[in-house]
Each structure stands twice: as structure tokens, then as C-alpha cells.
Amino acid sequence: MSATILFTIISLSAIGAVAAIILYFVAQKFKVYEDPRIDQVEELLPAANCGGCGFAGCRAFAEAMVKADVLSDYYCPVGGNEAMTAIADVLGKSVEAKDPLVAVVRCSGSPAHRERVNSYDGAASCAISSSLYSGETGCQYGCLGLGDCVDVCDFDAIYMDEETGLPIVVDDNCTACGACVKACPNDIIELRKKNKKDRKIFVSCVNHDKGGVAKKACSVACIGCSKCVKVCPFDAITMDNFLAYIDPNKCKLCRKCVTECPTGAILEINFPERKVKTEETAKKPVEKAENKEQDNN
Amino acid sequence: MNKLFISPSPHVYEDTSVKRLMFDVVIALLPALAFSIYFFGMGAIIVTLTAVISCVAFEWLIQKFILKQEPSISDGSAILTGLLLAFNIPTNLPIWIIIIGSLVAIGIGKMSFGGLGNNPFNPALVGRVFMLISFPVQMTSWPVPTGFSNRYTDAVTGATPLGVMKEGLSAGKPVSELMSNIPSHMELFYGHMGGSMGEIAALALLIGFAYMLFRKVIKCHIPVAIFTTIIAFTGILWLINPESNADPLFHLLTGGVMLGAIYMATDYVTSPMSVKGMWIYGIGIGVITVAIRVFGAYPEGISFAILIMNAFVPLINMYVKPKRFGEEVKDGQ
Amino acid sequence: MLKTFPKGGVHPEEGKYSANSAIATLPLPKTVSIPIAQHIGAPSKPVVKKGDKVKVGDKIAESAGFVSANIHSSVSGTVVKVDNVLDSTGYKRPCVIIDVEGDDWNENIDKTEDLKKEISLTDKEILNKINESGIVGLGGATFPSHVKLSVPDGKKIDVLIINGVECEPYLTSDHRLMLEKAEEMLVGIQILMKALSVNSALIGIENNKPDAIEHLTALVKDYPGIEVHPLKVQYPQGGEKQLIKALINREVPSGGLPLDVGAVVHNVGTAYAVYEAVQKNKPLIERVVTLTGKSVQKPSNFMVRIGTPVNDLIEAAGGLPEDTGKVINGGPMMGKALNSLDVPVVKGTSGILIMPAELSKRKEESNCIRCAKCVSVCPQGLEPYLLNRLAQLEKNDKLETGGVMDCIECGSCAYTCPAGLPLLDYIRLGKSRVSQIIRSRKQ
Structure with missing residues (x-):
């Protein structure tokens, strides 16, 4: 009985270890560089994913803003001026306040x-x-x-x-x-x-x-x-x-x-x-x- | 002049409704119910009433107090679930187990997914399998079909033909010897055997099948696919070695094949939408049923087979599409 | 075995109450309002103005492009105004409104009833004549007929199919026409055959009109190349694609036209109009309209001038029944409900159906029970339950791959749904969204 348990533990651990190693190398190989500011900007957005900005969800909007040179065309109606100023600070750009x-x-x-x-x-x-x-x-x-x-x-x-x-x-x-x-x-x-x-x-x-x-x-x-x-x-x-x-x-x-x-x-x-x-x-x-x-x- | 009604076309409708379809299935089940009462007596009546009443009651309570919806028990789907649940259990099952089974069937099998139309698994089978696993002793002690004088919980019990066969074969006895302990094929056909309440009378179930086909309630594809697969699969095994495998007709007439194929597998909600899909689904059920019966631990496997194939239905619906008009011509060009 | 299309279809109650009432000519109305958009394609351009005197058959609006049609005055009198008037959808559309004075016909029109069999015009001239006379598909689709007859280079047409199916329940206008104007119609078919230079024409008629089948079968012996085929009573037998499949077993490819499989389909009414235009010089100014319904006093078939208010027809058939709940322009499966009875009869009006109130309300909706009845009745092999859901969720890309553009809007799915779901309402919405997307993609 104990031999069965022992074998099971050993074999499962071995499979786990091998899989972990493979996963590690695959993750390294296929790593995609992402601007860390995208995550920061996304954090500041309200995560409503309403599409009010004209983009498919908050993340797409964040990506577009990080790439953009000026932010004048971008506006999150949900977060409003508050969110936009905070995002502008992160990206080192400026925004004008818009009327809500x-x-x-x-x-x-x-x-x-x-x-x-x-x-x-x-x-x-x-x-x-x-x-x-x-x-x-x-x-x-x-x-x-x-x-x-x-x-x-x-x-x-x-x-x-x-x-x-x-x-x-x-x-x-x-x-x-x-x-x-x-x-x-x-x-x-x-x-x-x-x-x-x-x-x-x-x-x-x-x-x-x-x-x-x-x-x-x-x-x-x-x-x-x-x-x-x-x-x-x-x-x-x-x-x-x-x-x-x-x-x-x-x-x-x-x-x-x-x-x-x-x-x-x-x-x-x-x-x-x-x-x-x-x-x-x-x-x-x-x-x-x-x-x-x-x-x- | 009255205000005119305005709506997009079409402006006429077929004289049918969900309620009518449900009650047609209930009507189709009545001959089998009559046979069961004839063979199992009081037990059949008590089990049926308990299952139907508790299923309807649970649906009403859940809709009223948990989901806060307008109760829709009048559509007849809860009655049908209750009836099918009763058909799937032995007639000497204690009332409290039936009530728990009904709660699982309606509560977990149906309402937790959003009610009629949204459940991925056949609710009655969810209830049955739950009871089979939780109360294996009670669920596998089958009363002997002695007739209307049969008593309820203290009825004389015996094994089902499938059980006899399974046990005998695993003990190494040849089929020909086991057959002598089993009712003849004719007796099996009109239902003189032990088993769940509604599964025994193949004849009555086929009458119901004919009624449903006549009323266009179901299409014949799924039952036919299941029957053909079971006959083909068991037939091959039987031809290879008739001494260790029962004949195809025996497999068709025993256990829940008739009930399952005609009434459970064809459940609208949990079966595929296209004809091609129905064939795949039916063949799958047939293969799994025979595999469980012949190679598995349980003597009977159609309820598991149906539930397993239920899980594949969304996949079948996604990949097996009906042939579109004009589609092939386009590909050819 | 009667011929039919292979997949799907339904059989609604036929209700052909007016089948035995002969075509009666409706008295002239006091005023007519003739919409300038009565066909598929560009609306015509009015060529008359307020105060102009017109005769029956005078052109009042000119075709505005290839896919468009001329419109002629159906009465004689004075043009009151050219203005926007509420049409059957309740929106305002431009109309020419004419006050009727007498019945003075344009002198080029041959008003005699004599049958004229010899076809003297060449195929080019026939085409011009049809174009000039403003003939459109009278089955209800109102697609300009000359467009269908102009075969593009590289396409070969070998058969003309004549649609006498009339698969819509209640309607009988085509049925009566086939009985009463059979010879004219057959000459019209010969003219169409000549215009297309084909040697074979097949008339498809549903088997619930045995008198028409018998009558035409006897007559076609004198008309070489024309055959009559009885068809199974199954809706939508009269759908262009279904009819071609049933008669000559060719399948119009998805997104294609009948001429992709060498066939052209015309309605029997169109064939009759072609005869009148080519042989009698008479433009499309009147048509047969069925006025029927369960509680209508005298279900009838009328020969009606285009532009006559629907109310006039109802009065002639014994008035609007007390229990009226819905008035439909067309048949019960594909017709449009009217919200006003003052709207005019147009080229595409094949019938006016009056539904009693108790049959007018839709069924109560309940959950989809996935019974797959919609899938099995869809003649196009689509999955209506799925398209309905996708349209509700606005998944336009999936709708497109799901074949929503193949939907012929026959309504079989919604007809048969036991849960009473408005399947076609949503599918139609999804179809219009997807077709917008496709159009913008092409640009």
C-alpha cells in the first residue's frame, strides 16, 4: 500500500517538475514586451468597458493613449477630467478639462x-x-x-x-x-x-x-x-x-x-x-x- | 374603428405551444404508466405521485422565493420531469429519497441554470444519477413484478435481467445457462421483469413513441440512432462469442434503453439541433451504453451515456451545422 | 410524387376564401395617390406638376437609372399636387396625387379585349417596351422586370420559370388570373421567352389549384415549349430559390441569383402585364388584388387601378368587419401590416388581408426550449434560434458566418416556434445590420 502511495507521489511530482520547466522556457521564448505604462493607465480608468471613448474596452483605450502623441482626441467620459488628468501625469502629457x-x-x-x-x-x-x-x-x-x-x-x-x-x-x-x-x-x-x-x-x-x-x-x-x-x-x-x-x-x-x-x-x-x-x-x-x-x- | 395591430411578418402562427408539447409527451408516457401500475401496484402510484408533486412544488417554490420570477409550472415541464424521474426509480423507493431526488432534479438539474431551456443536462437523469450514487442499496433493490397486489416498501425484491446477466457473466457462466433464469424475449417485450418503474414495458413505450411521432412532437432520428447502434455493437459482440455476450434483442429490451432512447435522450433542451448532430448524439449514446453494460462496473449504463452525451451537445451544435441551401454549389465553383 | 423543394417548409392553413370569385373591375376612385417609389431600386423622377392634365397611361414619373421603373397615370384627370404623403409604413414618401375626371385613355393604348397572338417585335424591342411600360415583378418583390430580362454577358439562360405557385395563404389573385386570362398570360410567356431567347418555359403551380392546372395544361398544347408542373402545397414553394430547386433541381448558390444557374423567374401576373404592354401598348396601370379575410363579407378579387385607396377595396367587399384587428398588405406570411387604410394600392400589392382581432395578436413569448423546429422548417438550412440570439447580442460577424444574408425572410421559423419567439423580427434586424456592414466594406 505505502509503495503505491510513494510511487504516485514521486511520479506526479516528476510530471509537475517537467511541466514547470517546459512552461518556464516557453514563457521566456514567447515573451512579448508590453509598455508597463499601459497597465498603469488602465489602473486609472474606471474599468467600465462601456466603449464611450470609441475603443473596444478600457485596455484598448489605454494602449491607444500610451501610443498617442497628444491626448486631445482622447477622453474617458466615465472617469471624466479627474481620470484624464491622472493619466496625463503618468504619461507626462497634458489634457484640457472638458465640460462634463x-x-x-x-x-x-x-x-x-x-x-x-x-x-x-x-x-x-x-x-x-x-x-x-x-x-x-x-x-x-x-x-x-x-x-x-x-x-x-x-x-x-x-x-x-x-x-x-x-x-x-x-x-x-x-x-x-x-x-x-x-x-x-x-x-x-x-x-x-x-x-x-x-x-x-x-x-x-x-x-x-x-x-x-x-x-x-x-x-x-x-x-x-x-x-x-x-x-x-x-x-x-x-x-x-x-x-x-x-x-x-x-x-x-x-x-x-x-x-x-x-x-x-x-x-x-x-x-x-x-x-x-x-x-x-x-x-x-x-x-x-x-x-x-x-x-x- | 379599433386600433389596428402592427407587427412584422409572419402574421399567422402554427397552433402549438410549449405547454402542448410537454403534455403530449406526458400523454405518450401514460401507456407505460398503466403497465407499471399493473405490474407494480400501489408502489408505482405512490412513487409517481410523490415525484410529480414534489417536482412541481420545488419548481414553484424556487421560482417564487429564490429567483423571484413569475412561476411557470403551468407549462407542464415540471410535471414531465417528475414523471420521468418516477419512471427511472424502483417502485419501492422510500418517499424521502424521492423528494431529495426531485429537489436535485429541479433545483440543481434545472433551476440553477436558469430554468426551462437553459439546462445542459436532462434534469430527471441528474436526479436519478444523484440517487443512484447516494443511495445505491435502495436504488438497486428491484421489486418483482407480481401484479397489482404488489405492496410498497416491503415488496419482494429480485434482480433485473441485466443484473442477472452481468453477475453471471462475471462469475464465468455461459449465456445459454443464464438465459434460463431470465424471462423470455416476449415477456421482456411487454414488461414482465424487474427494473425501474417505467422502463420495463417496451411495448407501451413504443406505443408512446408512435404517438409522439404522429403528433410531430419529436423526430425519430435520435431513438433510431441509439437502437441501431446498440443492435450493431452488441450484435458484433454476440456474433464473435454468443456464449459470453447476450444477443442484441436482449440488450434492446432490457434495462432503460427504450425509456432512455425515446423519452430521455430526445429531451429538446439537451439534445442537438441539427439532424446530423442528432445522429452523432444517438450513436454516442448507443456506444457508451453498450460499453458500460459490457465492460463497465454497472449492469446498466444508458443514464450515464445520455448525461455524457448531453455534455457534448453544445460542442455538436457548434460544429455540426445543417446543410445550407446553395452552400455546396458555392464550394464547387 | 409531386415536385417540391427538399428541405424545410411549413403548411399554414390555406384560407383561400376568394378562390371562386371572378375578377371584378373596381369602380374608379375619386382621387389616386401614386407613390414614385413602388419598386426596388431608385425612386422615379416625377415629370408632371400641379395642374397638369393627364390621361390614362400617360407617363407621370420617369425611371431614374437602370434599376428603376417608369410610372404611368392610372386615371385621367388633374394633378393636384406632388407631395409627401404618409405611406403604408407611416413615414412620408413622395406621391403624385391626381383628381379623377372621366376615363380618358391615351390613344396609343389598344383597349380591345381581342387576343393578339402574333409577336411582331424583336427581342430588343420587347425589352424596350417592357422597360418603357414600367413593369415590375408583380409577385410582391417589385423588382424591375427589364433588369431581370437583361442577361449580362457571359451568362447563359436556358429556361424561363413562371411562378404560379401563390404559396401565401389567403391570396388568390394569381389563381384567378391563371383561370381568366390564361391565353393572354401564355402569349406573355412566349414574349418573355423570345426576349430571353430560350425554348423552354415551366409554369409551377401548387396542387391546391387543380382547376388552374387543368385549364393551363389543356391550353399549353398550342404553345410549344411551355409546360405546366403541379407542385406540392408547401410554403415557401413560391420562393425563387425554392421554386427553381423544385422544378429543375438546380441550387442557386448562396449570395447568387437565379441566372447563375441559367434560369429566370417571373410571376404569372408579370407575364400578363408583359402581354398587355407588348401586344396592347398598355403600361402597368392596374393589377389584380385579392381582398380577403375570415370575417370579410365578400372575399373578392378586383382589377384595381394603381393608386386606389385600400379603403375603396374594403368598401367594395362589404366594408371593414367589426372585429378587424389587423389589415395586411400582402399575405399572412410575408405581408406588411398597415396602420392606415388610406394608403394606395401599389404595383406590389397582391392582396389585402383583413385579420379578425382574435387572430391578430401574437402568441405569448416563453423561453426557447431548443426544440429545433425552426431549424427543421428553415428552407434555407439556417439555424434561426441561433441567428435570433446572435442578432439580439449584436454579434454581427457571427451572424454573417451563420448565413444571415441567405435568409429569405419567409417567416417559417417564427410561424412554427412553440415558444412564440419573434425569431424573424430579430433575424431581419441582424440581416439589415450585416448588409450595412457588407456595403461599407465594399466601399
Whole structure:
């Protein structure tokens, strides 16, 4: 009996030793030199592997940055300026601070405002629905409500509101990686500057139809009346094909356009309560969105 | 006007569902269940009820309290697992062992992988093999099929034909002598032998097979591949030396070959997707079964054979693809 | 043994309610809206403007390239506007809208019903005529016919296949055409044979139309080279690749076209349109449309002017049934659900199917149980369960190697799936992604 045990131990140890020696030489022979800074840079990245930088994962991004001469084209939206400065220190290069961004959903077409005219019964995917037809409502531009943006978000930063059927961004979780922007077939989601206290003003509509058509399909659509363009003191608002757009870089958050908009298509979010009461109709949808947003924060 | 429904094509569907497929298999198992009750009496009823009820209960509990899903026991898959588990155990098995076996079958064999459709191994066989290894004594004491008067746990027990054969051959006795202690082929065909509850009646199992083929529940490829392989393999051995190897028909009719090939190996979830794959899978099961029976330590090996081949299914699915339309022409050019 | 394709296929309930109702001519509509993109390829360029007077058969939009087709006015009247109008997908597409005034035909068109058998034109002239008349594949694919008839150098065509299969359940427009316009259609086939310079034409008809098979078999004796072949009732028998395999046992290579195996396939409706264009000088301005459904009062076949609103057809068949849940443009297997009944009938509209509400909803989805039914019914030998999963995970490279581009979107997999999974929805999505990738790779 003891002889069996002894033989087993000896033979197994011998096999182990031989294998170890072979492995050692093979490892030596096939050793690939890797810049140690890649590991250092990777350490500093958030390891979210979200692809928000445009590379396939954090390591690929780190490799690209180590090779690059200047870092101006590289930015990790998840790590933000903090991570980028730390990486620049490691690589002995410099970076400029960028404004942090956040995703906003530019559609307020809840069933209350935008009537459903048919019912979609296919696979629950916006991509499939949009390739089939214009959607359940009369508006061919707005949110389809099937949640492709929610499916792609790695950070739990977006969810579907059950009542409105629209996606809601959780500002604190959003890293502006842009996955939802790419996933949305109707290009409703936009990355906008994250202002102080997460305040933002934007046109919550992407409908390019003429006023009457847009209004018929959805009561909170932008009808292209250009009132906001005229009232804006900073020339931040442009009108393109019956749709207003507020340039986040020019907008100074004065909120004049919000009260001017006849349909309430322009939203103000995370602002303190106004002192002067405005018209009921204009205020309604705004309040709604405001409350939602505060619930999340 | 009502709101119109909009969906991508197709707009019509075959009148079928997972539930219906599951219950078709259950229906196909009923003749065999009737034979078992006829031969084993009360024991068969108690074992079947225990296994089915505990499988369904465990699935419901796990989905409700551990996975927090909407319980899906109404699809009939747990009933089927319970029934197949009962078919795979002796009718004098104590209730507590059956309950443990059901827990293993449903809990480990199925739900731990994510429920119906995701399990790599046949849940009922996982339960059976677990019990066979954990409780070898209870799992291999077979009641003698004396009829409906048979009692439950204190039934008279005897060996299975395969057990008799295995023991006899290893003791050096010739087949012709052993055959006299074994029921005739005809008796084996309609199930007058010791064994697990549902495996004995080849006739009833074949009736169920015909029903499933008629209802297009399964394709015939896997069972046919298994039968052919077993006949060919044991046939060769038998022709080489008929005194130390039993004849092919004996191998086909004894043990769990019928039950395993028709009902366990064809389990949708754990069998290959392409016809070519089904042949490979069936041949593999046949070869391993005979190898275990003839050269291994166990008298019966189909449950192990199926589980082993289950493990190969993902590999088969990856490398064995159906022939594509227009594929060969392309290669030829 | 009836001929059929070797692998896969399903047999949905046939539901050919309108098989016995003769083709009726629909009264002229008040206005027609004729989309300028009714075919595969480049949308045509409108050549009329607001206020123009047009006659029946006048060209209103011009082919914009080789793979494109002319469009002719189907009515006489005044052009109201050329504008973007909601089409069957709910998106806006450019349309020519014409107010109907009387029924004044272009004088070049021979309006008589007489059968004209002699083919006086040469093959080049035939091709030009077909191109000029705006004929596209009327089986539903709407591929411009002259493109199919222009055989590239180095390819040899030896057989013309005529698709009279009509494998889509419910639809009967081709069936009625084969019964009522058989001689015209056979002359049309002869014209096509002449254009392609082939000596043999095979008509494939599914065996659920014994009257059409009998009728045509009796007639073809006078038409040398044309044969009628009954085929097994099995969907998708009318798929181009499946039909070629069934009739002449040649397999179109993956990614290839029928002309790679020396065959060209045309629909019976196209053959009839070719006859009218070549012998009667009549461009493609009307077609046979089946209006049917389980609860439709009078399931019918109509001869309809292109551009007529779908609503007019429904009214003529006894109105929209109370229990309507879905209106489909085309058959139940490959048709498109409509979200508005004001959309016009176009060249590719072979039928309008009205489904009762209880048959309109999809089955409830459950887990894939890997039953492999989708694999066994796929006529292209693909693995739908796998492609579905890969498309959901956006594994585009694996989708491509998995043969997603070979999918003919017949819907057999989704039809048969016991778990009610939307297999084809995702496969189609994956296919469009992969084809985008392939296109960008070529550039």
C-alpha cells in the first residue's frame, strides 16, 4: 500500500517538475514586451468597458493613449477630467478639462400628450419597430417607448417611466458614454453640457413636421413658431425645418424661452420654483418633468 | 374603428405551444404508466405521485422565493420531469429519497441554470444519477413484478435481467445457462421483469413513441440512432462469442434503453439541433451504453451515456451545422 | 410524387376564401395617390406638376437609372399636387396625387379585349417596351422586370420559370388570373421567352389549384415549349430559390441569383402585364388584388387601378368587419401590416388581408426550449434560434458566418416556434445590420 502511495507521489511530482520547466522556457521564448505604462493607465480608468471613448474596452483605450502623441482626441467620459488628468501625469502629457456631459431625452410625448393610433405587437425593440413603420403614434420622430436605450445602459442611468412610457435619465449615474444615443433609432437622446446643479434647458422634441401636423400628433411638440428664437437674448436658439434647437454652449440658462413656448416643448429642469406664476398651459408639462427629475435625485 | 395591430411578418402562427408539447409527451408516457401500475401496484402510484408533486412544488417554490420570477409550472415541464424521474426509480423507493431526488432534479438539474431551456443536462437523469450514487442499496433493490397486489416498501425484491446477466457473466457462466433464469424475449417485450418503474414495458413505450411521432412532437432520428447502434455493437459482440455476450434483442429490451432512447435522450433542451448532430448524439449514446453494460462496473449504463452525451451537445451544435441551401454549389465553383 | 423543394417548409392553413370569385373591375376612385417609389431600386423622377392634365397611361414619373421603373397615370384627370404623403409604413414618401375626371385613355393604348397572338417585335424591342411600360415583378418583390430580362454577358439562360405557385395563404389573385386570362398570360410567356431567347418555359403551380392546372395544361398544347408542373402545397414553394430547386433541381448558390444557374423567374401576373404592354401598348396601370379575410363579407378579387385607396377595396367587399384587428398588405406570411387604410394600392400589392382581432395578436413569448423546429422548417438550412440570439447580442460577424444574408425572410421559423419567439423580427434586424456592414466594406 505505502509503495503505491510513494510511487504516485514521486511520479506526479516528476510530471509537475517537467511541466514547470517546459512552461518556464516557453514563457521566456514567447515573451512579448508590453509598455508597463499601459497597465498603469488602465489602473486609472474606471474599468467600465462601456466603449464611450470609441475603443473596444478600457485596455484598448489605454494602449491607444500610451501610443498617442497628444491626448486631445482622447477622453474617458466615465472617469471624466479627474481620470484624464491622472493619466496625463503618468504619461507626462497634458489634457484640457472638458465640460462634463449628461444624456437628455428630447421627447415629452407621453400618452396624455400624444395619442396612440395603433398598437405595436412585434418584438420589444425600438430598432425593429422603427424599421417596420413610424410607430404607435402620429409622430414619426418621437420616442418609440420600447427601451433600447435602457437595454444598452451599463450604469443603470436610464429607465422607462411606467406612466409616461418615456425613458428618464438618472443624472447622477449617467456617465455620458453615449451608448443610449447610438441605440436610439430616432436620435432622441442627446449629450448636453452638465451645468451647475444639473440645471438644463432644452427643446424636448425632435419633430420636424409643420406646426399643424406636429401639434395634431402631439400636444407638446415643437411647432416651429420661432417665438423662442426671437426672445433669446444670446442667439442660442436656431430653427431648422420647423424644429428649434438650443445650443448648450451659448445658452445662459435665462429661462426666457421656456415661458415663451406655446406648447411647453422647452423644458427647464432642476431650477428653483419660479416666483411669478406663468400661464397654466405652458407650465403643466414642465412641472411634470421637474417633479420626475427631483424624484430621482 | 379599433386600433389596428402592427407587427412584422409572419402574421399567422402554427397552433402549438410549449405547454402542448410537454403534455403530449406526458400523454405518450401514460401507456407505460398503466403497465407499471399493473405490474407494480400501489408502489408505482405512490412513487409517481410523490415525484410529480414534489417536482412541481420545488419548481414553484424556487421560482417564487429564490429567483423571484413569475412561476411557470403551468407549462407542464415540471410535471414531465417528475414523471420521468418516477419512471427511472424502483417502485419501492422510500418517499424521502424521492423528494431529495426531485429537489436535485429541479433545483440543481434545472433551476440553477436558469430554468426551462437553459439546462445542459436532462434534469430527471441528474436526479436519478444523484440517487443512484447516494443511495445505491435502495436504488438497486428491484421489486418483482407480481401484479397489482404488489405492496410498497416491503415488496419482494429480485434482480433485473441485466443484473442477472452481468453477475453471471462475471462469475464465468455461459449465456445459454443464464438465459434460463431470465424471462423470455416476449415477456421482456411487454414488461414482465424487474427494473425501474417505467422502463420495463417496451411495448407501451413504443406505443408512446408512435404517438409522439404522429403528433410531430419529436423526430425519430435520435431513438433510431441509439437502437441501431446498440443492435450493431452488441450484435458484433454476440456474433464473435454468443456464449459470453447476450444477443442484441436482449440488450434492446432490457434495462432503460427504450425509456432512455425515446423519452430521455430526445429531451429538446439537451439534445442537438441539427439532424446530423442528432445522429452523432444517438450513436454516442448507443456506444457508451453498450460499453458500460459490457465492460463497465454497472449492469446498466444508458443514464450515464445520455448525461455524457448531453455534455457534448453544445460542442455538436457548434460544429455540426445543417446543410445550407446553395452552400455546396458555392464550394464547387 | 409531386415536385417540391427538399428541405424545410411549413403548411399554414390555406384560407383561400376568394378562390371562386371572378375578377371584378373596381369602380374608379375619386382621387389616386401614386407613390414614385413602388419598386426596388431608385425612386422615379416625377415629370408632371400641379395642374397638369393627364390621361390614362400617360407617363407621370420617369425611371431614374437602370434599376428603376417608369410610372404611368392610372386615371385621367388633374394633378393636384406632388407631395409627401404618409405611406403604408407611416413615414412620408413622395406621391403624385391626381383628381379623377372621366376615363380618358391615351390613344396609343389598344383597349380591345381581342387576343393578339402574333409577336411582331424583336427581342430588343420587347425589352424596350417592357422597360418603357414600367413593369415590375408583380409577385410582391417589385423588382424591375427589364433588369431581370437583361442577361449580362457571359451568362447563359436556358429556361424561363413562371411562378404560379401563390404559396401565401389567403391570396388568390394569381389563381384567378391563371383561370381568366390564361391565353393572354401564355402569349406573355412566349414574349418573355423570345426576349430571353430560350425554348423552354415551366409554369409551377401548387396542387391546391387543380382547376388552374387543368385549364393551363389543356391550353399549353398550342404553345410549344411551355409546360405546366403541379407542385406540392408547401410554403415557401413560391420562393425563387425554392421554386427553381423544385422544378429543375438546380441550387442557386448562396449570395447568387437565379441566372447563375441559367434560369429566370417571373410571376404569372408579370407575364400578363408583359402581354398587355407588348401586344396592347398598355403600361402597368392596374393589377389584380385579392381582398380577403375570415370575417370579410365578400372575399373578392378586383382589377384595381394603381393608386386606389385600400379603403375603396374594403368598401367594395362589404366594408371593414367589426372585429378587424389587423389589415395586411400582402399575405399572412410575408405581408406588411398597415396602420392606415388610406394608403394606395401599389404595383406590389397582391392582396389585402383583413385579420379578425382574435387572430391578430401574437402568441405569448416563453423561453426557447431548443426544440429545433425552426431549424427543421428553415428552407434555407439556417439555424434561426441561433441567428435570433446572435442578432439580439449584436454579434454581427457571427451572424454573417451563420448565413444571415441567405435568409429569405419567409417567416417559417417564427410561424412554427412553440415558444412564440419573434425569431424573424430579430433575424431581419441582424440581416439589415450585416448588409450595412457588407456595403461599407465594399466601399
